[in-house]
Amino acid sequence: YPMEAFLADIGDVPWSREPTDLKRKSRDYYWYSPILAEQLKDKIADVIVTPRDEADVLRVVAACYRHRIPLTPRAGATGNYGQCVPMEGGVVLDMAEMNKIEWQKPGRVRVQAGAKLFDIDAQTRPNGWELRMHPSTKRMSQIGGFVAGGSGGVGSVTYGGMREPGNILAARVVSMEENPRVYELRGDAAQKISRAYGTTGIITALEMPLAPAYDWIDVVVAFDDFHEAIRFGQAIAMADGVIKKILAPIEWPLPENFAALKPYCPEGKSVLLAMIGEMSIDTFETLLESYGGTLTYKTPSEDVLNKVPLYEHTWNHCTLQMFKVDRAITYLQVLYPHERIIESVAEIGAKFKGEVMQHLEFIRINGLMTASGIPVIRYSTPERLYEIMDAFEAADIKIANPHVITLEDGSRYKRVDADQLGFKHEVDPLGLLNPGKMRSFTPKHEDVLR
Amino acid sequence: YPMEAFLADIGDVPWSREPTDLKRKSRDYYWYSPILAEQLKDKIADVIVTPRDEADVLRVVAACYRHRIPLTPRAGATGNYGQCVPMEGGVVLDMAEMNKIEWQKPGRVRVQAGAKLFDIDAQTRPNGWELRMHPSTKRMSQIGGFVAGGSGGVGSVTYGGMREPGNILAARVVSMEENPRVYELRGDAAQKISRAYGTTGIITALEMPLAPAYDWIDVVVAFDDFHEAIRFGQAIAMADGVIKKILAPIEWPLPENFAALKPYCPEGKSVLLAMIGEMSIDTFETLLESYGGTLTYKTPSEDVLNKVPLYEHTWNHCTLQMFKVDRAITYLQVLYPHERIIESVAEIGAKFKGEVMQHLEFIRINGLMTASGIPVIRYSTPERLYEIMDAFEAADIKIANPHVITLEDGSRYKRVDADQLGFKHEVDPLGLLNPGKMRSFTPKHEDVLR
Ligand SMILES: Cc1cc2nc3c(=O)[nH]c(=O)nc-3n(C[C@H](O)[C@H](O)[C@H](O)COP(=O)(O)OP(=O)(O)OC[C@H]3O[C@@H](n4cnc5c(N)ncnc54)[C@H](O)[C@@H]3O)c2cc1C
């Protein structure tokens, strides 16, 4: 790529070509997958550019377009499928400096895309509000990265995933064109950038709905039997009078890896991790009485940086805790059938004893309570991994394959959203944004000739 | 009853034996049912007693017990089945003076039982909170009357009914004994007084969970077809990212009776009435685009006494609006099967065209979104009414019969909760509390002898 000409064009926008920067900022958590680890290890950016504001973004984009240099946005870089790895090199656009809270109103916040989830909550909670949901990577991830690369997380047990209508209020988006345009996508239109890996425009700002900032209580309940933990979790999930933010049944031996929660995770027991609204904790304990669990931990949540939060044992952090003690593992992302969660969990459990360790996250999808899961798998070969995936599907458990880099292959539906594909042609006619991630896209002949 | 002795015993506790007071305070909204209207018209109290505090209640109760005089608590008297009609005369205990807010904390409020729902909300909203749910009689009902006589209402689309675990945090209850005891029932135990019509003790105070006081928007959407209104209502009901408090599809010609909403209810159209969180209104409108409805009204909710609120067209207020123009009607209380709401609505619609007019309230029950309904019925004879009820049941629609006075007959399960019956023996061994309402209760021989 004509880097000298590009750098001249972007003027005083900060950039770096330091080899350590290039290396460090071309990676994310794709190493979770032994398959992707192999596939992506040599991909590297030519330059890291760090815009200070939207004007900088416009300038960088115009220069990229002019010189036909691909651009890959980068937020907290916690993606698990190489979402922000620059497959064809070029520019990595580091959004970290665009991190301002623009305004807050009751129930809404408007932020620059690079604001960290942790900082947003820290600034909205004093006003009685917080983000409806965040990934377990709240302390590292940015709101733009979550919207463009994530799916849901802590809070989805109440509000569903990021994709549910109403969970993104508006997105401000810059197109990749000769004369870049700025779109303000409101309501449903904002879904055009949701989980599109930045292939459908660069998000510069987001308006997000907020949830009431309840006083949360962190809870650990230990069970002899994993299925009992699921059953109780489901009872709480279905109790609409009980306010909750996490309900995660986790199968032994996974809790063995939880350094920070060690004293509350007895040897041999499966656990339910939960965040419960303070006013609902008595009800939670009363309902527990009809199940075989033992409450081992109950403490007000305190989301401060020098303490490992409860949520960093759930979602894909459960996998991470195990990685810390055992590297020979990998994982899947699954959705259990909502009418037979326990049956399907049992089917897999029986078939892959010791090889597959399950943990669930209760979440709402399309108005129904169900459970997603990120089973941890002792890794041997790609063939065996695909065999295990087949078994999940045979048990009616849906899979979003995390061992692939394209949107389509990673989706449960094996296709990209039609609206996103249409919008892609509008905002990135040449396919310069995060190339290689949207397989269904090929530039139109007339756009390439232009 | 030995009234003179009783009055001497209660000392300075305020009371009245004025015939107009006795008449007025022995009635509720039982006249909704032509069957109950006939059955209850002559029931009358011997004295109305108005306690100022719990000490007064204890004194009155002890005197009732001593002289074997029945006592029936009375709150806002909006019950529809004669819940606060003194079947055997005696004392009516008017709770209106015990109306203080004891304290507020984030997410919780503690109030005396006689506090009006309207006043509670007025005092919690400035702090960012409101009751999770209220009946459409919010302006008349008291919290004690709602807990003891109601089931759910505005807000149940999110939190489920009053019976869902966690929707009552604690109840303070006085027993009917020689030496009355005061119970503090916390958590699940508080369900012992839920919808028990005051037969299981006199509630003097309640601790209730609160919901965030969103800025609500009142909305009316008009549809050519009632089923479309239901379909759209259900889509919003299932959208967990859309904050809502009411979702009520109402079949034409019922909206014809809505004086205050007349301009927004076009001739011949069925409507959906909704209360939507301000931050979700764009999403609501976007989703509406794929349905055939027309938004005719969209205004911030303003719950002030000189304005008819939107919610006074939903739940049993829909019936009341029709009563104002046509007395020859009655109603049922039903629960549609959640997996085939529209089909069952259609079945009844086809069978009783012009005779049965349906309106639905989306609510959560046991974690599932479903629809309750209060169909309005052109009344001819009791036989025909029971015929219609049979048809509902044949269509898989459950009925809570509102034309009967006992807890058991009015329940979908035709029995009183086992815990309540057990508790009844403990707190009211002689059956002096609201006699005639709990059919399964007969005093134990040893209690009567004592
Ligand atoms: C331990 C661990 C736990 C996790 N838990 C969860 C979880 O609970 N829920 C969940 O959904 N995911 C989870 N993930 C995956 C990942 O954390 C989420 O996708 C996260 O939200 C990504 O945010 P980020 O800021 O790190 O984005 P990045 O990884 O930096 O970027 C994600 C994608 O967004 C694009 N992007 C970033 N910023 C912009 C922008 N401004 N405009 C356009 N495109 C942009 C990038 O190009 C990339 O394709 C987890 C990952 C790990 C490693």
Ligand SMILES: Cc1cc2nc3c(=O)[nH]c(=O)nc-3n(C[C@H](O)[C@H](O)[C@H](O)COP(=O)(O)OP(=O)(O)OC[C@H]3O[C@@H](n4cnc5c(N)ncnc54)[C@H](O)[C@@H]3O)c2cc1C
């Ligand atoms: C137009 C209309 C609309 C309605 N809409 C709804 C609705 O949306 N949802 C719903 O659930 N119901 C509804 N109802 C029924 C009724 O309004 C509710 O049950 C209401 O909550 C009753 O409250 P109240 O204060 O009027 O109680 P009352 O009718 O005075 O009393 C109800 C019962 O509670 C007992 N009671 C009252 N106070 C105490 C106490 N302190 N201790 C012990 N027992 C006590 C009484 O003895 C009686 O049995 C409606 C009724 C009408 C007429």
